[in-house]
Amino acid sequence: MIKKLKSNDNEVFNELVILYKNRVINTCYRFLLNKNDAEDVSQEVFIEIFQSIKSFRGDSKLSTWIFRIAVSKSLDEIKKRNRKKRISSIAQTLHLDDVAHWISGGKMPDEDLIASDNMAQINKALNKLPENQRIAFTLSKIDGFNNLEISEIMKTTTIAVESLIYRAKKKITADLEHILKK
Structure with a gap:
C-alpha cells in the first residue's frame, strides 16, 4: 500500500481515506470537541x-504516522482557537440560548443540556492537564490506543507514556468523581 501511495495511486489513497477516515475524525474530535472542526482538521490530515x-520513511507503522499527524493538526487548531477566542463558539458550547429561554420562563433545560454540561466539565478537567498528559490520556482512555502505539504517536518511550497516563489519572480523579456523583 505504501509503495502505491508513494507512486500517487489515487485509488489506493481513496482506500486509505475510507479505511482511516472515521478514526481520524474521532481522534480530532477528542481534542477539538466540535464535529465540524474535527471534520475540517481531518481533511487537513x-x-x-x-x-x-513520499517522505514517509517507514520507521513506524503507517497508522501511527497518520495519527501523529492527526494529533499534531488538532493541537495546531487548538492553538489557533486560543489566539482568536471566538465568543460565539463559547455561547454555543454553553448553550446560552437554552439557559436564557429557561430563565425567562421557558421549559427547564433538557437532559441534552445536562449531558452537555457534564461533558463540558469532563473536558474542563482534561484541559487542566499538561498537554502531554492530556494527549496520552485521551489516546489511551478515549481512543483506545495501547501504550506502544501512543509512544510512537507522541515520539516518546512507553515508560514515559505510562507515567503520563498515571499522572493524568491521579490529577483528574477528584474532578471526574465529582462529575459522576452528580
Missing part, C-alpha cells in the same frame, strides 16, 4: 498525508 507520503 489527509491532505498532509497525500503531500508527505
